[in-house]
Amino acid sequence: MSDTTAVPIGIPTDRERIFELPPELENLRERRPIGRMVYGDGHVGWLVTSYSLARTVLADSRFSSRADLARIPVKLSAEAEQARKDIPPGVFHRMDPPEHTKYRRLLVGHFTVRKMESLVPDVERVVEDRLTAVEQAGPPADLMRDFAKVVPLHVVSQVLGVPEDEHDRFVRHVSVLFDQESAAEDVAAATRAIHTQFLEFVDSKKRAGAQEDVLGHLAGSGELPDEEVATVGMVLLTAGYESTANMLALGLLALLEHPDQRAKALSDPDRLERAVEELLRYLSVTHIGPIRTALQDVELGGEKVKAGDSVSIALPAANRDPQQFACPAALDIDNSPVGHLAFGYGVHQCLGQHLARHILRTSYAAVFRRFPALRLAEAAEDLEVCAAKPVLGVSRLPVVW
Ligand code: HEM
Numbered sequence: 001m002s003d004t005t006a007v008p009i010g011i012p013t014d015r016e017r018i019f020e021l022p023p024e025l026e027n028l029r030e031r032r033p034i035g036r037m038v039y040g041d042g043h044v045g046w047l048v049t050s051y052s053l054a055r056t057v058l059a060d061s062r063f064s065s066r067a068d069l070a071r072i073p074v075k076l077s078a079e080a081e082q083a084r085k086d087i088p089p090g091v092f093h094r095m096d097p098p099e100h101t102k103y104r105r106l107l108v109g110h111f112t113v114r115k116m117e118s119l120v121p122d123v124e125r126v127v128e129d130r131l132t133a134v135e136q137a138g139p140p141a142d143l144m145r146d147f148a149k150v151v152p153l154h155v156v157s158q159v160l161g162v163p164e165d166e167h168d169r170f171v172r173h174v175s176v177l178f179d180q181e182s183a184a185e186d187v188a189a190a191t192r193a194i195h196t197q198f199l200e201f202v203d204s205k206k207r208a209g210a211q212e213d214v215l216g217h218l219a220g221s222g223e224l225p226d227e228e229v230a231t232v233g234m235v236l237l238t239a240g241y242e243s244t245a246n247m248l249a250l251g252l253l254a255l256l257e258h259p260d261q262r263a264k265a266l267s268d269p270d271r272l273e274r275a276v277e278e279l280l281r282y283l284s285v286t287h288i289g290p291i292r293t294a295l296q297d298v299e300l301g302g303e304k305v306k307a308g309d310s311v312s313i314a315l316p317a318a319n320r321d322p323q324q325f326a327c328p329a330a331l332d333i334d335n336s337p338v339g340h341l342a343f344g345y346g347v348h349q350c351l352g353q354h355l356a357r358h359i360l361r362t363s364y365a366a367v368f369r370r371f372p373a374l375r376l377a378e379a380a381e382d383l384e385v386c387a388a389k390p391v392l393g394v395s396r397l398p399v400v401w
Contacts (some may be wrong), residue, residue, distance in 0.1 A: 007035070007036045007037065007038060007044075008024060008028070008037050008038070008047065009037075009038040010037070010038070010039070010040065010073045010074050010075075011025075011037070011047060011073045011074075011287070011288050011289075011312055011314055012024035012025050012028075012314075013287060013288065013387040013388065013392075014387060015385060015387060017381070018250075018253070018380065018383070018385050018394070019254065019257070019282070019283075019331070020329075021316055021317060021320055021329070022316075025049055025314055025316065025317040026317070026320075028047065028049045028314075028317070029049035029050055029314075029317045029318075029321060032049075033048065033049050033050035033053055033301055034046055034047070034048050034049075034050075034053050034300055034301040034302075034303050034305075034311075035047055035049075035303075037073065037312060039071040039072060039073050039310055040071070040072045040073065040074050040075040040076055041071055041072075041075075041076075041081070043071045043309075043310060045071060045309045045310035045311060045312070046300075046303070046305060046309060046310070046311040046312070047073075047311075047312050047314060048300075048301075048311060048312070048313050048314065048318070049314045049317035049318065049321075050301070050317070050318060050321050050323065051318040051319070051321035051323060051324040051325075051341070052321075052323065052324070053300060053301050053318075054313045054314075054315070054318035054341055054345075055318075055341065055345050056300065057292055057300070057311055057313060058290065058292075058313065058341070058344060058345040058346040058348070058349075059345060059346040060298070060346075061096070061097070062294060062295050062296055062298050063292035063293065063294055063295070063298070063311060064096050064292060064293045064294075064295050065093065065094055065095065065096055065100070065290075065291075065292060065348055066094060066095065066096055066293065067084065067085065067087045067091065067094035068085055068087065069293040069308075069310075070094075070291050070292075070293050070310060071291070071293075071310040072084065072291070073288060073289070073291065073310075073312045074288065074388070077184075079184070080184075088227070088228075088231050089225075089227070089228050089231065090103075090224065090227070090228035090229070090230075090231030090232050090235070091231060091235055092104070092232065092235060093235060093239060093348060097347060100347065100348075101347075102223075103232065104347075104351070106218060106221065106223060106224070107214065107218075107232070107236075107351060108351070110159065110213075110214050110217065111351050111352055111353075111354060111355060112354065113354050115354075116354045116355055116357075116358045119155070119158075119159070119355070119358065120358070120362075122155070122158055123155055123358055123359055123362050124362055124366075126151055126154045126155055126158075127151055127359075127362050127363050127366045128366060130146070130147050130150050130151055130154075131147070131366060131367065131370045131371075133146070134146050134147060135370065135371075139377075139399070139400040139401055140377045140398055140399065140400045141398070141399055141400075142396050142397060142398055142399075143249060143252060143367075143397040143398075143399050144245075144249045144393075144394060144395065144396050144397040145396065147248070147249075147363075147367070148245045148246070148248035148249035148252070148397065149175075149178070149245045151244075151245075151248065151359060151363060152240065152241050152244035152245050152248070152359060153171060153174055153241060153245075155355070155359055156236065156237060156240045156241060156244075156355075157170060157171075158213075159213065159214055159236075159355065160213060160214050160215050160233055160236060160237070161201065161205065161211060161212075161213025161214060161215040161216050162201065163201065163204070166197065166200075166201070169197065170194070170197055173190045173193045173194045173197070174190070174194065174237065174241070176189075176190035177190040177191060177194065177238075178241060178242055178245075180386065180389070180395070191234070194234065194237070195230050195231070195234060198215065198229070198230035198233040198234065199226060199227070199230045201215050201233075202215055202218075202219045202226045202229050202230060203226070205219045205220070206219045206220065206226075214232075214233070214236065215229060215233055218232060236351075236352070239350075239351070239352065240352045240355070240356070242389075242390075242391045242393075243285055243286060243356070243391050244352075244356050244359055244360075245393070246285045246386075246391045246392060246393030246394075247279075247280070247283065247285050247356065247360060248359070248360060248363055249393060249394055249397045250283045250285060250392065250393060250394065251276075251279045251283065251360060251364060252363075252364065252367060252397060253376075253380065253383070253394065253397060254279060254282065254283065254331055255275075255279075255364060255368070256374065256375065256376055256380075256399075257376075257380055258331050261275070261331055261332070261333055262368065264333050264334070265333055265364065266364075266365065266368055269361075271333060272361055272364065272365060273357075273361065274333050274334075274336070275333040275364070276357055276360045276361050276364070277337050277338075277340065278331060278332065278333045278335055278337050279331070279360070280337070280340060280342035280343070280360075281319045281320075281325070281337035281340035281342055282319075282320075282331045282337075283342075283392070284315045284316035284319045284320075284340075284341075284342050284392075285342075285391050285392045285393065286315055286342070286344075286390065286391060286392075287314070287315065287316050287387075287390070287391070287392045288312075288389075288390040289312060289313065289390060290312075290313050290315075290344055290348070291310055291311070291312050291313075292310070292311045292313075293308065293309070293310050293311070294306065294307050294308065294309045294310075294311065295307060313341075315341050315342065315344075316392075318341050319337075319340050319341055319342060324339070325337060325340075343356075371399075371401040373401050374399055374400075374401045375399065375400060375401070376397075376398065376399060377398040377399055377400045378398050383395075383396065383397070383398075384396065
């Protein structure tokens with residue numbers, strides 16, 4: 001029987017329901033776990049949908065992360081395409097080893113499990129302060145705007161070392177940067193403003209002597225020029241903010257929609273830890289990318305990937321692969337989602353994963369402790385899903401209690 005599966009143009013993201021995989025991805029994984037896909041610039045590259053092939057690509061140094069080689073699986077304007085290629089030094093997640101390794105080595109000590117333990121009181125304070133503000137404003141509340149977007153921003157600012165008195169200005173710029181309603185020129189202006197602010201912080205931290213936070217440490221180490229330290233700050237902010245904000249909001253939505261799972265998750269800390277892993281797998285918010293480019297011809301899953309071909313990994317499809325996970329379409333915290341790929345795999349595996357886990361655990365527990373009768377103010381099917389952005393999310397999370 002011939003395979004009539006159509007070649008997709010870009011990664012399929014259209015969902016019938018928020019928690020269901022796009023049916024096209026389901027179909028591709030079953031029939032063509034590595035298949036052709038048309039990229040935004042017309043390049044005919046590849047899309048990987050199975051767990052085993054996703055892991056293989058992410059672990060294989062014959063596939064590059066370099067920005068100048070990558071094609072994007074969505075159509076970009078001419079300016080966006082140009083901006084994507086004009087990568088300043090310091091954008092380490094778009095480099096390959098050994099250049100990439102130099103930056104990871106400098107940063108890894110700030111994101112260890114141990115380091116995160118020392119942040120526990122800070123994260124708890126940020127979360128409780130936000131919940132107090134939500135409570136005082138009274139129901140209804142939009143937990144996306146008033147909680148999920150605010151908590152990661154405060155925590156990441158603290159890790160980076162944004163000074164207290166600069167915080168409000170910083171938050172204003174970041175809000176423009178990540179607001180989907182912002183015009184392109186406002187986003188560009190906010191990006192420049194944040195970069196300039198990072199340069200100012202670097203300068204004052206150098207004058208004050210090396211400090212504990214990321215920017216202070218990098219500035220004091222003398223290993224990177226100031227411009228690059230500021231760029232690394234931008235990378236951490238952009239990599240960490242939207243993914244954590246959307247994971248927070250979608251995780252709360254999933255727990256609201258699955259009361260039996262919520263009860264289990266909140267019953268003890270071990271189960272909460274497992275619940276966070278299962279939510280990461282089930283939601284797989286990084287739903288467009290990672291993208292790699294073949295540096296040489298590679299045999300993959302019976303296909304010949306040619307040097308220069310781009311390969312996109314559909315993490316939501318890989319994380320619901322029945323060959324790897326039992327009952328993958330269900331949210332079940334008794335499942336053991338060991339080895340899920342929500343944080344990627346290989347040398348580029350998420351640097352901030354322990355921080356993200358910590359924010360999620362603290363937040364889910366605190367929200368339902370503060371508002372035990374929390375419920376959605378609108379039907380889940382009526383919420384607007386932001387499917388076209390690289391990170392899956394909802395535009396609002398309206399709740400009452
Ligand atoms: C739930 C929240 C998060 C999710 C789902 C997530 C997901 C991911 C994924 C899938 C990758 C791999 C990309 C690739 O292979 O090309 C990645 C890389 C990365 N993430 Fe996260 N992330 C989260 C939170 C954070 C946070 C809080 C930070 C830091 C503040 C962060 C910083 C990074 C960085 C710097 C990289 C690039 C690492 C490298 O190339 O060496 N992420 N993340």
